[in-house]
Amino acid sequence: MIKNYIKTAWRSLWKHKSFAFINIVGMAVAFGAVILLALTAFYELSFDGFHQNKNHIYQVYREEHISTGTENSSSLPIPLTPALKADFPDIVHVSRFGDNGGSVIRYKGKDYNYSIRTVDQDFLKMFTFPVISGNSSEPLKAQNDLVLSANTAKSIFGKEEAVGKVVELNTGSEWKPFTITAVAANTPQNSSLNFDALARFEQFPGYNQDKDNWDVSNHVVYLQLPESVDEVHFEQRLKLFVHKYYGGNIKQLKIDGAQPDNEGEYMRMRLIPLTQIHFNKISGEASGINRFYPILLLLISVFILFIATVNFINLSLGRAFTRAKEIGVRKVMGARLGQILMQFCCESLMICIFSLAVGVLLVVWLMPAYKQIFRQPLSLAVLDWGKVICYFVTGFVSIVLLSGAYPAWLMASYKTAQSVKGKISMGRNNKLRNSLMIVQFVLSCLLIICTTIAWQQLNFLRSKPLGFNKNQVISIPIGNNIDREKALYLMRNQLANSPNVLSVTGTDMNMGKGRDNSASTSIMGLVYNGKTLKSHWRRIDYDYVKTLGLTLTSGREFSKAYGTDTTAIVINQTMAQQLGAKNPVGISLPVDGKQLRVIGVIKDFNFQPLQKKIEPLTMLIQPQWQLSYIFVRVKPDDMPASMAAITKIWKQINPKAEAAASFLDENVDRQYKKEERLSKIFVSGALLTIIISCMGLFAIAVLVITQRTKELGIRKVLGASIPTIVGLISKDFVTLILISSVIASPIAWLVMNNWLQDFAYRITISWWVFVFAAATAVFIAIVTVSFQSVKAALANPVKSLRSE
Template sequence: MIRNYIKIAWRSLWKHKSFAFINITGMAVAFAAAILLALTAFYELSFDAFHQHKNNIYQIYREEQEAKGLENSSSLPIPLTPALKASFPDLVHISRFGDNGGSVIRYQNKEFNYSVRAVDEDFLKMFSFPLVKGNASQPLKNLNDLVLSQNTAKSIFKTEQPVGKVVEVRINNEWRAFNVSAIVDDAPKNSSIDFDALARFEQFPYYERDKNRWDSSTHIAYIQLPDHVSQNQFEQKLKQFAHQYFADNIKRLKNDGGQPDNEGEYLRFRLVPLTDIHFNKIVASAGSTNKFYPVLLLLISVFILFIATVNFINLSLGRAFIRAKEIGVRKVMGARLAQILTQFCSESFIICTFSLILGGLLVAWLLPYYQQIFNQQLSLAILKSGSVICYFTAGFVSISLLAGGYPAWLMSSYKITQTVKGKINTGRSNSMRNGLMMVQFVLSCLLIICTTIAWQQLNFLRQKPLGYNKNQVISIPIGDNIDPERALYLMRTQLAGKPEVVSITGTDMNMGRGRDNSSSNSMMSFDYKGKTVKSNWRRIDYDYIKTLGLTLISGRDFSKQFGNDTAAVVINQTMASQLGVKNPVGTYLPVDGEKLQVIGVVNDFNFQSLQKKIEPLTFVIQPKWGLSYIFVRVKPDNLPASMAAVTSTWKKINPKAESAASFLDENVDRQYKKEDRLSKIFVSGAMLTIIISCMGLFAIAVLVISQRTKELGIRKVLGAGVFTIVSLIVKDFVRLIVISAIIASPIAWYAMSQWLQDFAYRITISWWVFAFAGGIAILIAVITVSFQSVKAALANPVKSLRSE
């Protein structure tokens, strides 16, 4: 019986090749787009889900009620973790996690650049990074133990046995010997925690100096709670802990005018579940991803599948009325509803199967390009996930049943006499068709509006004046293979005679995000005239203001002519306002036991992403604060040649340098890659929905015109012109699209208004965006429908009147 249904379905589809082609093509494109978007979404949602104890592991952060509002920090003092362990002995595991400042490992006089993280013994007990070789029970038992990832071990030791070997790691500009105690599996790409090697936290830079200091925050920490303790319960327990160890901080917050939270607390500790770290902007170390992003991808994939399904259903409805006599004959011969449903569903199942196979082939072909364009790290292995399989199985079955079942049910509801004669009322069908088309174009207009607003905001971010000159400045990551001070000195010496070089300086932090993908910030506070002052701090070198084109508002710049400039600072206008002094030049700031004199004030500039407002900033020249980047301003005449000359000189000075140089304007653009990716996805989604909608619209226009063939012939005989007939057909579709645009506008406005709240500097949504989206949708629909409408209007009315 099933075989017979499939045979008849195949013959029917083969007979109506154009119908089958439109449906298979539309559904294949929809399936391919949905698979790619769903792969991305499920990849983002899978972060850190591979850990066995993921439901009990949390990252801890501090929440403070400052006078200017709530401030959060994931950076913690070194003695906090031992204190937590002593105060809460029922904690399963707890571990600090920090960058030890050394990314160079030396073995047999060969140096390798890798990220070495400092952790406690509990780290590998808490997280599921499987040990491949070595001491499985206590891989970090000794202070000089070092655990390597598999890739790191292969790179350093090649075919040698790594466990038991002695290597050296550069920490605080000194080489320390370590014993390789174990090898662990590489961290997956969907891990928030990354490392090439692990050392004991006692090897953390300045550990001995800061191990009892509660006023210096340098690292993050993870805890694993017992099964019977919830996140909320432990956060309540931490209130007393905060009062015990942070009494001075709480007192300061009160004195500075901070307002307590709804539970009366000025300072408290919060927890972020491990599986939420990737989406949490407070604790995410490499930049958070908004959880709305993967949800949005799934929504767009559902939109695209829905639009393709609507086309499928509408075409199936149109063909069902053409096949009314066939259904009537089947009913006369005794066919029941279930049998008619099975026949129609068999046809839709065949179409969906071919579409899914073709869509899968498209995915395999497009995946490398998709990863490159959208900067994604994906693998088809994600398709093995249970949630992904359920998602697509549910979609496939739903589409097959809806596209085949609904038309069959509708036709079966009519009387046998009507279906046998082929004379049935299409009112219900047309209402359903129009409703589905409206939903199609609501989604299309929604995506067009979102695309336009996202593009406007991204363009605004790129073109907004930042307060400094980002053009013609080359940023060079120094790395750990050379002494930073010597590197800057040699660059100044060897580039001094180059005519294309304007100025050279150094700093500890990049502007934007360079090719080394590094992004950092340094915040420090001090008491000034009875109140706490917080500022971002940057270690710079001479000519920094000149190189970045900053404007000196008052005072002077750092100069080698003054021998005491290591005890001087230059601040921005926001920092000057925070001090509350009319002219801060000459003021002394009591910082970390020293008195630093303000010698100059520069204009405010956006040294961070435009998602943040300009914050207080203090520049210092402190040799004890290491440099990480060299900035070189060049003339605009021939930028490629200037870049080649600068990088060539740098390679001679530091031949082991790994990270490439880049221009600051590229770095600034790179820090908005998430927004750029979102904009590309909106554009791609909008184009796909429009293309698929147009395919369906064209097919519906063909069916509508075929149903009105005699009417159009009579109108032509009575004198109707081509324009009149085309307008008659087009106006019904235009009316639906206008209504769709009106429905989509408030939804898009609300959604994008919420998205724009993430930016301190943002555009104002203009009314013309909604008119533009509606106009584009109407224009596309008119062009699509007009092709067939003009053909019908030009047809011979004699043939139209003879048609049955």
């Protein structure tokens, strides 16, 4: 029986090759797009899901209710973790996680640059980073113990056994011996926590001087709760802990006019579940991407698949007129509804199987380009294939049933006598077909609008003046294998006589995101006139203002002519407003027991991404604060040649330098890769939905014209012109698309207006965007339908009026 169904289905598809081809191509493109987009979404949603204790691990962060709102920080003080262990003995595990700022491991006279993370002993007990060789029970028992990742061990020792070897670690000012006690498995690609090597937290920079200091926050903390303790309950228990150790801070918040939360608390400790860290902007270790993006990918994949399925259903409904006699004859011969349904489902299944096979081939072919365009690692090994397979199987079965069973049931519901004579009413079919076409073009218009707005915002971010010179400044990461102050000194000397170099300076923080992928900030508070002030702090060097082209509004910048400038600061206008003085030059601010005098005020500039408003900034020259970058301002003439010459000199000064130099405009653009990726997703989704919709529209136009052949012949005989006939056929489709654009516009406005709220600086959504989307959809539809409309209008009316 099944064999006969398959044979009949094959004959039917072969007889109607054009419709079968349109369906297979449309569904194949849809399947290919859905597989790529869904795999990307599942990859993003899989972050940190591989840890065995994932449901009981949390990151701790501090929430403060200041006078201007709520402020969150994941950066915590060093003594907090020991205090947590002492006050809450029921905590299963707790560990600090510090960034050593990158470090150099030396073995047999050879240097290796790696990311060294400092942690407590509980770290490897809490997280699932299995030890594959060495001491698995207490790998960080001693303070000079070191755990390497498998890749790091292989890079340094090759095929030699790493465990037991002694290496030297550059901790900033001196070389210290460390014993490798274990090798851990490499961190998966879908891990928010990454490391090349692990050392005890006692090796964290500044540990000894700050181990009892609650006012300096510089690392993140993770804890594992017992299964019987939930997140909400533990946060309530933390209230007493906060009052015990942050009493002075709470008192100062009250003095500053802070408003408590609905439970009367001015400061709280909160928890972020481990599986939410990848999507949380508070977390210092995570990329903080919006959960909206993977959900968006899944939605677009559903949109594309839905549109392809609608095409499939519309074509099947459109063929009801031509297949009515076939269904009628089958019913006369005794075919039951179930048998008709089975026949149509077989046809649908065959088309879907062919489409899926072609779609998988497309995925294999496009995967390398897709990874490059969307900057996605897309590691298939880390996916939860149970969920992935369930998603695809559910979608595949739903398509087969919808596209096969529903048209069959609808056609089988006609009276047998009408079906045999071919005299069936298409009213129901047309209403359903039109409804599905409206949904199709609502999605298409929605994506066209979203694409346009996302492109406008991205273009706005790239073109907005930032208040500093980003086009002629080269940023050079210094690294850890050279004395940083010496590196700046040597670069100044080497470039002093270069005709293309205008100025050279140094800083501890980059502008934008450089090729070393490093991004950091430093925020410290101080009390001035009884009020707490918070500011971003930046260690700079002489000629910083000149190199970045900043504008002084009062006072002066740092100068070697003044020997006291190491106790001076330069602030921005926003910081000056916080101080409340008309001219803050000359004011002294208390910082770490010292008085730092304001010598200059610079005009506000965007030193952070445009998602954030300009915040207070304080700049100073402090030799104990290490430099991380050298900035070189060059003339605008032949900047590629200047880059090559400066890079050559830097290699001579620091032959072991790894990270490459870059222009600041490149760094600024890297800050918006997420938005660029979103824009590309919108564009790709919009193009695919439009292409698939047009394929369906073309096929429906063919069916409509076939059904109206005699009507068109009569109109031509009565004198109708070609434009009249084309307009007559196109009118119905244009009306449906205009209705679709009206429905899509408010939905798109709500979605994109909500997305724009992530940016402190953003465009205003213009009315013309919605008109443009509607006009684009109408134009595409007219072009698609016109091919068949003109062909029908030019046809010989004698043929169309010939008797059956």
